[in-house]
């Protein structure tokens with residue numbers, strides 16, 4: 001008998017489409033329309049990154065067993081989280097897209113789950129998705145820290161040379177300090 | 181089926197799908213999506229209205245009591261003064277061709293960053309206040325009244341436009357949203373709503389000759405500092421002319437390049453190039469700024485700052501002006517200079533003293549772009565180059581909005597790149613040349629408080645950079661604009677880590693073999709040259 005992850009592979013495209021629609025539903029309606037329409041990866045990088053990340057996540061989810069590992073999923077989640085981290089979302093909004101995968105899976109695979117009585121497997125799969133949400137939270141925080149660091153860097157760079165020139169600061173990095 | 185509410189309902193994402201029409205959606209000010217307002221003492225110095233301490237997050241923006249009248253009068257006078265403005269207000273058919281062409285929309289998805297809606301913020305008032313039919317029909321005709329919230333919305337979205345003009349490329353009617361943004365900013369000036377990052381540099385430039393407010397002795401001091409570095413690297417001491425009368429050429433470049441990383445390496449590249457040619461050229465501490473933030477402040481200020489360059493050329497008695505790698509300096513030169521301060525009859529049409537080439541295209545402004553100058557030198561084989569010194573760089577080229585869309589400078593920088601380095605790859609064609617994506621920092625938006633929104637707008641550029649990084653191993657993004665050199669490094673760091681940023685003339689400086697130089701072991705950044713990793717100083 002087929003397992004839930006087998007159905008996930010078989011119905012991959014339908015799950016992906018449902019998930020993508022749900023995620024675009026977190027944007028303004030006119031935005032979602034435009035982003036769905038244009039599929040050039042350079043004219044519409046958000047869609048491109050989202051699709052690449054989502055496809056990887058679903059494929060790997062089908063094969064990763066009970067414990068998803070960070071090394072596999074982090075780069076895939078990064079494609080999406082990095083974008084949402086600069087889009088005026090709150091932290092929960094930015095990472096919520098992971099939970100929408102649960103909804104997509106239930107929507108698409110519910111008939112099979114009910115028919116074959118795959119509820120225990122569904123619980124396991126949803127737990128794996130919860131783990132992905134935790135990874136996403138880590139990535140989100142890294143992105144936000146990065147933005148803060150870039151801001152500080154910019155201020156430093158503007159005056160750095162002048163301060164050094166005026167002998168107001170010493171150059172630690174030149175002496176093998178912690179900077180590099 | 182499950183009895184608990186589905187996740188998307190539990191999470192309640194309220195950014196999405198505003199149920200109200202765009203006119204009724206409130207403007208959210210959050211740290212990171214706006215630039216800090218102009219400081220009162222700067223406004224006073226510039227003689228601009230309504231100086232006060234305020235923040236966009238305040239409820240009360242302390243507008244002048246008669247602010248509506250002020251805005252409407254200015255609106256009327258702008259419509260009269262600029263025919264194009266009136267045309268742009270009237271002819272948009274809302275076809276939507278421009279809607280998904282703006283980098284801020286592409287990266288962020290806020291509908292009000294669609295150029296058509298950005299312009300509609302102004303157009304709706306135009307209709308509501310100036311057109312008889314719409315006055316009666318109101319919102320049905322897409323018209324509305326001027327209220328304080330409208331001012332807030334203008335401030336947010338017209339300071340989320342970099343005036344890059346990418347959208348206008350796609351408009352069948354040639355509507356230039358950048359011009360509309362300029363007009364909106366003028367209206368906002370009337371009631372004292374503007375940003376400090378534009379006004380303070382303009383004030384500084386007026387006072388000391390450059391954006392950072394660096395005084396002449398400090399400027400000269402920094403120059404010597406860079407000459408020290410060049411001596412360490414090449415063994416040759418360069419003694420550039422400063423404020424010298426009677427030279428053939430005056431060289432002007434943005435001040436950002438003398439103080440900020442990585443612009444200083446481009447600055448060193450210029451010094452090396454001039455030394456190599458033995459060019460009769462002088463620098464000026466008075467015209468020590470190519471950038472012109474007057475463009476974003478007022479006509480008068482733009483004219484004054486631009487005029488300074490020509491006054492200095494006259495005072496020093498040069499024949500023509502050579503201009504460095506800069507963005508909006510060239511926009512001002514090409515678009516406004518001749519009507520504003522021209523014609524510069526006391527100068528001559530630039531002729532390269534090395535090749536004899538006469539640059540007729542610059543006959544109006546008497547100012548030549550360094551990329552044209554250098555490309556001509558290479559074409560005539562006047563430079564002694566060793567491109568292998570740039571072998572550590574695998575480069576691509578970012579077309580800066582102003583030189584690319586504003587003056588069509590597309591081939592020259594590429595020609596130079598291909599001659600001074602051996603590894604060069606283009607980004608995808610719908611992200612370069614006329615269609616180039618903005619760095620997100622033009623028109624005064626390269627301040628630190630705006631970083632988050634700038635990164636959002638930087639996604640399309642970053643995405644193309646990431647593509648060539650992954651495909652060809654590109655590790656260097658070259659550009660010809662000082663603002664780019666400040667904004668692209670964080671952009672790359674976020675979207676395409678591992679890619680650095682350089683000016684084109686930094687790479688030229690690396691490749692040029694000076695007469696009698698010592699064997700170089702490092703590049704201008706003092707990183708070891710290929711194969712020299714073990715060499716001792």
Ligand code: SF4
Pocket residue numbers: 281282283284293294295298340341342343344345346347348357358361618
């Ligand atoms: S000029 Fe540039 S930033 Fe402004 S709306 Fe057009 S594309 Fe966007």
Ligand code: SF4
Pocket residue numbers: 271272273274275276277278279295296350351352353354355
């Ligand atoms: S492309 Fe031109 S006419 Fe069409 S919506 Fe945009 S500005 Fe209006």
